[in-house]
Amino acid sequence: MLFQKTERVKLMHKDVAVLTGEYDSRRHEFRKVNEILRPDHLPTGVLLDGPDSVNLVSLNGWFQWRAIPKYRVDLGRLKERLHISDEKELLELEYGLSVSDHYWFADIDDTKFYAELNFFNRDFDQDGFGQAMFRTSRYEPKDTALHTPNNTLCGYHRKAWMRNEHGLCLYKGSTGFHQQECINEWLASVLADRLGLYCVPYDVLRYEGQLVSVCPNFLNLDLELATASDAIAAMHEKLPDTVDSFLAAMEVHGIADARASLEEMFLLDYLMLNTDRHGQNAGILVDANTNRWISMAPIFDTGTGLGCFAKTSELETLGNQKNYRLFSQKHLSFESLLDRIQNWNRYDFSTLDDMPDLFRSVLLSYRSTTGISDERIEALCELLKSRIDRVKQYQLTKRV
């Protein structure tokens, strides 16, 4: 363990010491902030109660959100393999380093520099953790599996960072029928590409006998991600976690095209029947050297859609259900998304005409791994076609 019980620590942002405080490694949280050294480098959404006082609840909320959550698929198996009793222990093993932001923490006297520590450049035991996360047969990883950027990788699905010839990429597994979420991620990113939407590209691979979606890390040493919920929290007013609050926050930070970016997300969510656009499944890009907000982040995590948890017989009527989630708002209709889109002139939906056929060929190509039936493949392609037809139809009523 890096820390023993309560330790005096410093929270760092790259090589900027942001604050000093006391950290409790039994509860995996900050007990006290002693000194705020650089309030301008506090994580987005971590609030000040006064000029010399950080709101501890928001600091710990942000800090622990970066951990693997209790609801991670197959967490029990992972903990057994890594010989840990609480997933938050991992936060302390590698300085709390992430590859989605540039925060880390260390003993107050630690003299390390970010250049030697960060996982954007430093190698790690990627297969050790990857196999501990994904392998279904017996597996005993080496201790090195405990020291990876996966220690601060949140979210429900099994996932692991891997480095290949293109750089860091995220492998993410499925839970729905026939591992559909992975193929959905790919599909969403191709739809987005055809329509010119700003979206992370996803591919599909087999890893440990299962499908995983694979996407490049869209951040780098100068760029980090903050969630839409944290962007709203940063307003210092108790605003609800809604799109209007998010737009208000973006306006304060001078990001003029936020509405257009959100519209792109709504369109993709409509086409994909995505049910899971909570406030951490959208975000902003932040300049890691200045904490300046740059733009909305590219669309990511669009896999929970196209009825991946629905029976084949339910697919046809899925679009009528009210189960779109938009930040904290639940049970919205998918049709209401279309009304939120103002600029319909920019989209050429004829670029999607071959997508149902392409979707079919990809579903077929992974059939030996997913066991999906012909009937379900046809129902899914039909569902996709009906989504595309519907946006074409809607566009005709709106185009000027």
Ligand SMILES: Nc1ncnc2c1ncn2[C@@H]1O[C@H](COP(=O)(O)OP(=O)(O)OP(=O)(O)O)[C@@H](O)[C@H]1O
């Ligand atoms: N391409 C990427 N580059 C950098 N960080 C990423 C990337 N993709 C995901 N992340 C980070 O990893 C987190 C989890 O990823 P993602 O949302 O895809 O997982 P999930 O398990 O599907 O999430 P959920 O719990 O919403 O279902 C994101 O919130 C983000 O912080």
Ligand SMILES: [Mg+2]
């Ligand atoms: Mg997510």
